[in-house]
Amino acid sequence: MTQVLIVGAGPAGIRAAERLVAAGVHPVVVDEGARAGGQIYRRPPAGFTRTPRALYGSEAGKAVALHRCFDMMLEAGQLTFHARSSVISLSGQVAQVLLPEGVHGIAYDRLLLATGATDRLAPVPGWQSAGVYSLGATQVALKSQGVALGQRIVLAGSGPLLTLVASQLLKAGARVEAVLDTAPLTTQARGAVGMALARPFVTVRGALMRAQLGRIYHAGVKLVRIATDDAGPTALYWQDGRGREQCSTCDMVGLGWHLRAETHLADLAGVSMVWNDRFCQWLPHSDAFGRAGDGVYLAGDGLQILGAEGAELAGRLAASACLEDVGLPTPDTKPDLKRLRRMQRFAAAMQRAFPWPAQMVRDLPSDTVLCRCEGISVGELRETLPLSGPEANRAKSLSRVGMGRCQGRYCQLAGAEVLAAKAGVPVAQVGHLRGQPPVRPAPIGAYLDDWSD
Known part of the structure; x- marks a missing residue:
C-alpha cells in the first residue's frame, strides 16, 4: 500500500485527504494545530462559546463542512492524524516530525505539502516593539481565545485580510482607531474590475465589508513610524494620500500585506523556486495539478495564494495527481481545473489592487x-x-x-x-534564502528523547 504523508490540515490538506480516502488510501496527516481546520478555519478550544457564524462570518458553512469532513474520516479510522506536530526536516523519503512526545521519523512514498501561508510583513520603524503583531496573530487571538490584543488598535498594511480582521474586531466589540491601507484607491479600483469579473459575489462582499469601516479606513497611506514607550506602542505616524502628516494613537498595532507562501519544506524536498512578479515573492514550480517533483505534490497557499476555496480545489487536484501516478482511478478533474483558473484570475487581479509596498x-x-x-x-x-x-x-x-x-x-x-x-x-x-532544517524551532530534549529510543 502506498504511504502518503500530508503536511497540513487546512482546506487543501483536508480535501486532499478526502480524495485519497475515497480511493482506498490511508494517508498520514501532520498539522501544527490541535484540531484540523488550518489558519482560516482555526477551531477554538473545547467549550468555547462563540458560534461558527461569529468566528467565520459568511464562511461559517464552509468551515463547519470541512471540520465535519475531517472528523468523520478520523473517527472512522480512515486516516492517521498527528496534531500539535511539525515536520521539521525531510531526507530520503523520511520526514522528521516533532510530535508532543519527541522527534520521530515517518516514512512516506508520496509527499503532499499543504503548508499554507504566513503573514507577509514590511518593516516599519518601531515595529520591533512588544505590542506590534501581524494581522494573522491578531486574528488567531480573536478566533481561538476571543481576545483583542489591545484597547486602542491600529491596523496597517494592505489586502483583504486587513479589512477582514478590522471587521471581525469591530464585531467583537474591540476599539479600532484606524485602518491604514498603503494601496491607493485608484490602484484598488483598477484591480477590482478583474476581481469582479472573476468572482463578483466575493468582490461585492468585500466592498460592503470595507464600507462598514467608514471613516476609520484610509487608503494610499505611507507608514512613517511607530512611536513606543516601555509598555509598547503609543501612536502610529503616517502620511495620507496628499502627503500630510497624521497620527493615530494606539496601544497595539497589527501589520500585514496579504500573505507569503510557506515554502521551507518544499525547498527541502527539492522543489525549484521561481520569482513571481505578480505576487512579489518566490513560489514553487509545479504543473497544473501541483506535481512539483518525483512523488512530491503541492496544494493550497503554499503553492499559490488563492484563498480557502482555491486551496480546497488545489488539494483535490494534488490528490488526484498522486492517485493517477500510483495507478489508481481518479474522478473527472476538469471542473476543478476550470474553477481553479478562475481563482487564479481573481488572485492576480487582487495583487494588482493591493500591491506589495516595494x-x-x-x-x-x-x-x-x-x-x-x-x-x-x-x-x-x-x-x-x-x-x-x-x-x-x-x-x-x-x-x-x-x-x-x-x-x-x-x-x-x-x-x-x-x-x-x-x-x-x-x-x-x-535570490531566495535556502531552506534549512529544522524548519521550525525544536527543543534539544526532543532530539535526545529520539536518540534514547
Missing part, C-alpha cells in the same frame, strides 16, 4: 530594524553589499538577517528589496 521598503531609514529575530538594521544589511554582492544567502551569512527563529519568513522579502535597491538590480536577481 518603494516604501526600499526607502526605509538605515536605523530601521529589518530582522526582528536578530535585531539587524536596514543599514547593517546594506553594508554587506561590498562583500556579499546582491545575493541573499551571502548577505545572510555576513549580516545574520534570516538566521533567527523565523528563518527569514518575516524579513526575507523586505531584505531582498533593500539589497536590490542598493545594488540597482531586479529583486529576482537577489
Whole structure:
C-alpha cells in the first residue's frame, strides 16, 4: 500500500485527504494545530462559546463542512492524524516530525505539502516593539481565545485580510482607531474590475465589508513610524494620500500585506523556486495539478495564494495527481481545473489592487530594524553589499538577517528589496534564502528523547 504523508490540515490538506480516502488510501496527516481546520478555519478550544457564524462570518458553512469532513474520516479510522506536530526536516523519503512526545521519523512514498501561508510583513520603524503583531496573530487571538490584543488598535498594511480582521474586531466589540491601507484607491479600483469579473459575489462582499469601516479606513497611506514607550506602542505616524502628516494613537498595532507562501519544506524536498512578479515573492514550480517533483505534490497557499476555496480545489487536484501516478482511478478533474483558473484570475487581479509596498521598503531609514529575530538594521544589511554582492544567502551569512527563529519568513522579502535597491538590480536577481532544517524551532530534549529510543 502506498504511504502518503500530508503536511497540513487546512482546506487543501483536508480535501486532499478526502480524495485519497475515497480511493482506498490511508494517508498520514501532520498539522501544527490541535484540531484540523488550518489558519482560516482555526477551531477554538473545547467549550468555547462563540458560534461558527461569529468566528467565520459568511464562511461559517464552509468551515463547519470541512471540520465535519475531517472528523468523520478520523473517527472512522480512515486516516492517521498527528496534531500539535511539525515536520521539521525531510531526507530520503523520511520526514522528521516533532510530535508532543519527541522527534520521530515517518516514512512516506508520496509527499503532499499543504503548508499554507504566513503573514507577509514590511518593516516599519518601531515595529520591533512588544505590542506590534501581524494581522494573522491578531486574528488567531480573536478566533481561538476571543481576545483583542489591545484597547486602542491600529491596523496597517494592505489586502483583504486587513479589512477582514478590522471587521471581525469591530464585531467583537474591540476599539479600532484606524485602518491604514498603503494601496491607493485608484490602484484598488483598477484591480477590482478583474476581481469582479472573476468572482463578483466575493468582490461585492468585500466592498460592503470595507464600507462598514467608514471613516476609520484610509487608503494610499505611507507608514512613517511607530512611536513606543516601555509598555509598547503609543501612536502610529503616517502620511495620507496628499502627503500630510497624521497620527493615530494606539496601544497595539497589527501589520500585514496579504500573505507569503510557506515554502521551507518544499525547498527541502527539492522543489525549484521561481520569482513571481505578480505576487512579489518566490513560489514553487509545479504543473497544473501541483506535481512539483518525483512523488512530491503541492496544494493550497503554499503553492499559490488563492484563498480557502482555491486551496480546497488545489488539494483535490494534488490528490488526484498522486492517485493517477500510483495507478489508481481518479474522478473527472476538469471542473476543478476550470474553477481553479478562475481563482487564479481573481488572485492576480487582487495583487494588482493591493500591491506589495516595494518603494516604501526600499526607502526605509538605515536605523530601521529589518530582522526582528536578530535585531539587524536596514543599514547593517546594506553594508554587506561590498562583500556579499546582491545575493541573499551571502548577505545572510555576513549580516545574520534570516538566521533567527523565523528563518527569514518575516524579513526575507523586505531584505531582498533593500539589497536590490542598493545594488540597482531586479529583486529576482537577489535570490531566495535556502531552506534549512529544522524548519521550525525544536527543543534539544526532543532530539535526545529520539536518540534514547
